[in-house]
Amino acid sequence: MTNFESLNQSVVSGDEAQVIEQVKAFMDAGVSPLEIINQGLIGGMNIVGPRFKAGDMFVPEVLMAARAMAAGVNIVKPFIADNDLPSKGKILLGTVKGDLHDIGKNLVGMMLESSGFKVIDLGIDIPADRFVAAIKEHKPDILAMSALLTTTMQNMKDTVDLVKEAGVSVKCIVGGAPVSQEFADQIGAAGYAPDAASAVDLCNKLLSA
Template identity: 75%
Template sequence: MADFESLTQSVISGREAQVREQTAAMVAAGVKPLEIINQGLIAGMNIVGPRFKNGDMFVPEVLMAAKAMAAGIEIVRPLIADTDMPSIGKILIGTVRGDLHDIGKNLVAMMLESGGFTVINLGIDIPAEKFVAAIKEHKPGVVGMSALLTTTMLNMKEVIDLINEEGLQVKCIIGGAPISQEFADEIGADGYAPDAASAVELCKKLLAAS
């Protein structure tokens, strides 16, 4: 009997080496790769998300947990055909032009991945044209933009305006310290997420509605 509970605990505690060891042992014991992912690795992050949202866990701990989960997935992924890799949708994410902050954005990307999404992370300082080119290439269901500076907030509007000009069908969500729901409404974004756990919920909601 595979000890998924123990693997889940290792993910929650962010014990990367232990997660690698336990995952490899399960693979060697013939446990199905998708079971390891869903019942062990992702199950851990499903607990981390709400704890983070409630203030019981903090960013460094969440990053460690996400890193531990990713280490386990790395071991299992080669054993799964791409078609079987669970994905509930594709999200494109990036920090807008002029802004070099990426801790929050990377946290959102990790939480989305652990929530079962396929994530294309464009990085930082991304101009509107680059967002649009990536939307055309990857055809995501949702585009997530982040900004930490008040001076770069308006570059989000630039991206949304260009997406609309190009007639692309994609939901746009925004986040970052200075961002609010009011600002999201003002620039025509489809949603605003105050933290990484909310971003996952918001993406699920938007994709279910589309």
């Protein structure tokens, strides 16, 4: 059995150069590309998530870890057929209309990707009709919306309403500083996550239900 502990640690410490070197060494040694991704790279991010949630790691460190992991995945990806890459589900991500904040959203996207989800990030300032059009095009399992301003929270409700009107099948989840579980319940969202690590837990929970 291959020991991925040192690769896990390189991901956790966000050492991109070391991750690249170790991944190449595993590839040269004939280790299965899927094993490198699942146990080495995702394995490292599985340590990061709980540490971040517990307050032992901070946003810049998580971003570095996610970047280091992505650098490793990029080396291995060409050796894996697309349909072999495990995917837990597809998440459509975006910051709602009128809101230009994206650090939290980007962090959620990176954490979801590193946990094995396929993420389609629409970006910032996304109106309800554009979310609905993207749902019809990409057929995601979950729509994850972010807002950082109290004034733009209403646009989450507008989006949830329009999704229901359009009759598309998707679970809507919300997050961002002013958002709460109470607000999520009020607008009929399927869930709320206070931070990026919780967003991953929530998506896992919703898709295993």
